[in-house]
Amino acid sequence: MLRWALVLVICASSGVPSWAQVTPAEGSTGADDTPTFKVGVTIFANYTYQQEPTILDVDGNEVNPSSFDITRAYINATGNINHFISYRVTPDIVRETSTGNVSNVDGSLVVRLKYAFGQFGFDDAWTKGSWARLGLQQTPYIDYAEQIYRYRFQGPIFVDAEKFMTSSDFGGSLHYNFPSNFGDVHVGIYDGDGYAKGDANDEKALQVRASLRPVPNGGIIKG
DSSP: EEEEEEEEEEEEEEEEOOOOOOOOTTOOOOOOOOOOOEEEEEEEEEEEEEEEEEEOOOTSEEEEEEEEEEEEEEEEEEEEEESSSEEEEEEEEOOOOOOOGGGGGGOOOEEEEEEEEEEOOTTSSSSTTEEEEEEEOOOOOHHHHHHOOOTGGGGGOOOHHTTTTTTTEEEEEEEEEEEGGOEEEEEEEOOOOOSSSSSSSSOOEEEEEEEEOTTTTTTGOOO
């Protein structure tokens, strides 16, 4: 099968501060505890043309299938209550392909929850970028790899596309950045069935990812 696809990724966001900022004591510089709220969207739109094989349309004509589509769309609601507590809620819009007896929505774009978690920052106690999360959240490996894989817009990375791992799951996790940017470690306990399913048993999945940067500030070999 030979297909050609033109992919367009559209990202936009906006946000406004809300409520009042806590004023630090005189003579000191305190953390910014201004509550904020932001809403953003990410849209993956494409046009696909199938060169081979051809198909027969309803009139019996041999044609090359082609279609416009929205493969993924995210609505991101993020914010923080103070410099310690933040949150994210992200509905995921996906194509419905197995609806059973509900034939009137077969093939429709439906909304499901992809992320919904609270995050507790440990910048004050540990290193900057260290935190704990509770709720429906990114799993350690896939989110990390997608930040590096520059062609993410073309589709999920291999372990996600082949269902070896899931990109989001219900659970709790802890992330710690090594000092001086030498790497990080992310460990979490999850239901194990992923964000698209409910937990079917009493078993849980432990996931750990550790990364090391031997030369984080080494000139041309930085990182």
